[in-house]
Amino acid sequence: MDVVTEAEDRLDRAFMALADPVRRAIVARLSRGPATVNDLAEPFAITKQAVSKHIQVLEQAGLVSRSKDAQRRPAHLVPEALEQLTAWIDTYRLTTESSFRRLDAVLAGLDTDVTTHNTERK
Amino acid sequence: MDVVTEAEDRLDRAFMALADPVRRAIVARLSRGPATVNDLAEPFAITKQAVSKHIQVLEQAGLVSRSKDAQRRPAHLVPEALEQLTAWIDTYRLTTESSFRRLDAVLAGLDTDVTTHNTERK
DNA sequence: TCTATATTCAATCAAAAGGTTGATAAAGGA
DNA sequence: TCCTTTATCAACCTTTTGATTGAATATAGA
Known part of the structure; x- marks a missing residue:
């Protein structure tokens, strides 16, 4: 597996980990200091086994x-x-401003700027 | 549904949306300008229907x-x-520095700072 | 050693996610 | 009007995810 794919994989796991509300709450909790499985399980109506799994997911994602x-x-x-x-x-937030300028250009019928990007497709 | 839960829900959908590698690639692509379903489907070995669904997920998450x-x-x-x-x-990244100071305090046996936080549990 | 505490492993289950194929809708152009 | 393009809807299938219960492991302390 090359470096790029590996970096993608880490992002995958990180975003995936934060996609769960329980795990996000765990992160919020941990931002105020370290905590054990028992500590973390208490606020939730789930078993400690489930919390243990959530922590493992966060750990494999490198977040914890x-x-x-x-x-x-x-x-x-x-x-x-x-x-x-x-x-x-x-990375993608910073470029949005310029891309909107490009969108405006397209809507105005001046698509030359965009076609330079489109040549890679089709 | 109260305001807090609604904000949590939006976060849920946003992180969930970015947890998928295809959708992250779509976001990356869109950062360079708007694109149609056909445009976005081409780089992937999936059907246009699948891409259409991905876009709907991103849309419901408010990202697109x-x-x-x-x-x-x-x-x-x-x-x-x-x-x-x-x-x-x-929000949680910025506080990590101080929380690590607190962790150090715990490991040193000076847990007074942490117990002020622990009172809310149990 | 025996017991309590903290955590994890294993098997299982229901629900959700991502994908497919086939049919349908909407809009432009020959 | 007919055909093509673009996109979505609907039904279905497979894999993954989040959770559960029950058993097992590890460590501290009486």
Whole structure:
């Protein structure tokens, strides 16, 4: 697997992880400090096993890592992972202004700017 | 449904929408200008019906909106939606530094700072 | 050692997601 | 009007996801 695909895969897992409301709540909770499975399970009407799975999903996505404290395994956020997510979004957010200028050009019938992009299709 | 839940719901749909690699690729493509279903379907080994569904998901998430041009319905990004996503992430990203200070305090046995947060549980 | 606490593994299940094919609708152009 | 293009609707299928219950593992403490 090449570097590009690997980076895509990490994004996949990260966005996928945050797509669940329970996991997003876990992230919000962890932003105020580390917490164990028991801590995290309490606010939700789900079993601890389910929470444990959610943490594993967040962990595999690189958003969370865990330390060891006796039989407890407190989870905490990995700030770099969240930064990479905003970086991805910003990549496409920053260019939207110019793309709208291009849209306006198209609607005005001046499609030369766009066709330079369209040549790659078809 | 109250305001808080509604905002949560929008986040749900937005993250869920970006959790799919095809939809993320669509967003990337749209950042370079509006495109039709046919345009967007071409790079992928899936049917146009599938792409149409993906666009609808992005649309319901508020990330994309569509205009009308004869029988075509070109899609384009809604920049504000992406901004709201980064805003959510930043909310929890910014506090991580202080929460790590708190973690250090815990590991050092000075848990007074954390218990003030823990009182709300149990 | 025996027990309580914290967490995970395994098997199972219902619901949702992503995809397909086939039929339908809407708009322009020959 | 007929045909082509563009897009969507509808029904269906397969895989994945989120959750559950029950058993197992690991560690601390009496």
